[in-house]
Amino acid sequence: MIRSLVPSMFQRRLLLLLAGVIAGVSVLTLQAARVTIVEGSEWLTTAEGTLVESEWTPTSRGRIFDRKGRVLAQDRPAFDVMVDYRLITGEWAELEARAVARREKRADWPKLSAVERAALVDRYAVHYREQLETLWVDLSDATGVSRDDLEDRKAEIKAEVQSLAGHLWTEWRERRWEELNRDVGPGGTEVEVTLADVSTPIREQRIQHPLVSGIDDTRSLRVRLIAERFEGVSLRLSGAREYPYETVDVEVDLSTLPPPLREEGVREVTVRGVATHLIGWMRELDRVPAGELLDTERRPLREPKTGAIDRGHYRPGDSVGGSGIESSREDILRGLRGREVRHLDTGEVEFTPFQPGRDVVLTIDAQLQARIQAVLDPSIGLARVQPWHHPTSDYPVPDGTDLAASVVVLDIESGDILAMVSTPSFTREDLEERPEYVFRDEVARRYLNRAVSVPYAPGSIVKPMVLCAAVTSGVHSLSTLIECRGHFLDDPTVARLRCWGWRPDEGKFHTHTGQFGRGLYADEALGSSCNIYFYTLGELLGVNRMKEWYAKFGVGEAWELGVGSEYPGVVSPTSKGEAIMNAIGQGPIAWTPLHAADAFATLERGGVRIRPRIDRSARPVSTDLRLDPDSVDSALAGLARSLNERWGTGHGQSYAEFADGAGFEQFIDIEGVEVIGKTGTAQANPIVRTVENDNGESETEVLRKGNHAWFVGLAGPEGRHARYAISVLVEYGGSGGRSSAPVAAQVVHALKAEGYL
Secondary structure, three states: OOHHHHHHHHHHHHHHHHHHHHHHHHHHHHHHHHHHHHHHHHHHHHHHHHHHEEEEEEEOOOOOOOOOOOHHHHHHEEEEEEEEEEHHHHHHHHHHHHHHHHHOOOHHHHHHOOHHHHHHHHHHHHHHHHHHHHHHHHHHHOOOOOOHHHHHHHHHHHHHHHHHHHHHHHHHHHHHHHHHOOOOOOOOOOOOHHHHOOOOOHHHOOOOEEEEEEEEEHHHHHHHHHHHOOOOOEEEEEEEEEEOOOEEEEEEEEHHHHHHHOOOOOOOOEEEEEHHHHHEEEEEEEOOOOOOHHHHHHHEEEEOOOOOOOOOOOOOOOOOEEEEHHHHHHHHHOOEEEEEEEEEOOOEEEOOOOOOOOOOEEOHHHHHHHHHHHHOOOOOOOOOOOOHHHOOOOOOOOOOOOOOOEEEEEEOOOOOEEEEEEOOOOOHHHHHHHHHHOOOOOOOOOOOOOOOOOOOOOHHHHHHHHHHHHOOOOOOOOOOOEEOOOOOOOOOOOOOOOOOEEEEEEEEEHHHHHHHOOEEEEEEEHOOOOOOHHHHHHHHEEEEEEEEHHHHOOOOOOOOOOOOOOOEEEEEOOHHHHHHHOOOOOOOEEEOOOHHHHHHHHHOOEEEEEOEEOOOOOOOOEEEEOOOOOHHOOOHHHHHHHHHOOOOOEEEEEEOOOOOOOOOOOOOOOOOOOEEEEEEEEOOOEEEEEEEOOOOOEEEEEEOOOOHHHHHEEEEOOOOOEEEEEEEEOOOOHHHHHHHHHHHHHHHHHHHHOOOO
16 A cells, blocks of 8 residues: 555655646746737837947938029038037046046056045046137137037037936836836835936937038038047038029119119119028027927927837937928928948948938029019119109108018919019028017018018009909999099098098099099099099998908918918908998908909909919919909909009109109000009008107107008000019008009019010
8 A cells, every 4th residue: 555655646746846847937938928029029129229320311401493493492512510429518528537547547546535536537637628628619710600609509419418318217217117016016115216227328428419510611621620639520411501592683774764763774783682581591400489399399200109210300400491481391391311220230231311302393483583672672762762752742751761662473374473572681691690680670670571471451452353343243333423522421521531532722622523524434433543433332332242352352361372471361341431441442451462463363364363372383273253254344444544544543643843854754654565553552550669758758659650552463465465463562652653653664674574574
């Protein structure tokens, strides 16, 4: 019996031992599975991080062209000055000093106390700190960047790297804590992990960073000499943004100017800041208004949700489109970085070439833009107050005052913007070197794109659209004559709602009915700009129809051109009286020069509105307003009479008082070209500022007041349909005919010079 029990007891022990082995192996197997399968990708990334070095190479930004292939913006070959992070922080001096101290005191070093070692290192560090100071002085001199700016850039780099390191160390601490305490059960003792336990230097603390960007070949040679003395300094090929058409010399034919300014020959004008408002400029990384997403947040290295790498991500030293097309087309122009990955374990190198940004083609003609900007240079005289600009001595802007202006030229067939000029303009150098010149002049306001960003009361230039609205709505017939008594209200002594031609003369009052000997037809009312006729149409249209029709012509709608801030326009009558005022472009209504050109182009197309565009890739969008055809014909006829009839408000004037031998002359009379259009004089709010008087009290100072001057017209070859809509606005220019019509004539000359007419 005893002999039979022995094998059985042995077997049981063997089974227990085997079970223990199996249990141990199972635990190890499960742990291995967890590490390789569950956390495999995480550990692989960590392992690869120690075996792989990668370097991103810059991309090349796309170009911006005008409609004729002229380069308006491009990257030029340039260099970035790269400096080791340890030089930037000053740590390099301490590291070099420590290395020398250990070498010089090799035998005694182990015996020295910490205080003695620190004192010894500090003694050697003096020399290296002096070398660092020399480095910054030399780099400032070589690059042309002030020492203060270098220090600011160093501080930015340190802040960015420290922020990144802090984020990573916190993440690593949390991950390490989870690893060490994963198996701690209830009541167990957790292992504490501090930041010091995981604060190993990150890659950004061991590499070079761009301290100065975009230096040219000449300066790069001087930096190369510095780099020979400091291993931590090098040059990296990059690109600096340049604008070849920013400054252009243009010849203005003086023989085409109004008689008081007319001379034989030409004058060369250096035009600065051509299309700056449209193309825009670059800015520093993450220099965004408060509340907006940082560039590095909008396009980080890894997409937060998927973890996918974005090769277009932003890195310290990058520049970003800051305004205009450069900003709105940033993701198109930017391109994708290249990448070089070196596997330290195998020596293998993987290279992904950079992908340049795509080009953007604009609809504008840069040379036409420059020509128009040249004639608006105050030295020519059209954008400077002249005695013949104002009919009376009470004009509030003194002679010789420079005037701001805007011009839009629209291709009627396509809706392409051929020119969009806003003066005074500025260059990117102005923006960098003297921002107060751009932003702080309260009258010039150079930063504004007056063509699309500033609201203006339209005045009489809206009358053609109001006519078409009234006839198309069925509230007025073209066969109906409207009497002009000089005043719209029954009481002629009330100063409101009078016709512009209401003037006392030897006890009599001139009216348009008196002028024509009867009531007015639509084309006569437009040609003579009779307010009473259009007050009547405003009353017939009423509040709701007035809003509806202005909206159809684009008021209240932005164009999304991508050139910066756009004022959508507004019309908001709340009473019959305000609707009546809206009919002559006054009251609660405002739009921009682009609205005006857009509306007149719509008339020429017979009521088809094509949304203006400035990017050639933008899809054309058209809407048929279904205007009454006869009303359109009548409106166009009225615009023709305005310029071609002697009594038309846009016809011309006598210069005999201002120029010897000069009699009456039409504002726009150019051989081979037919121009029709409408002038307008619109009430304007004054430009004011608050100042402190001698008594320490605040009071309002008026900087500029008066009326804005408009001309909007249609131009084409003689005897054929118009091809171009032209809108001119001269701020506080007074009379539309005297101030804006002569500018429009020069725009037509520019169109001829560039082969459009």
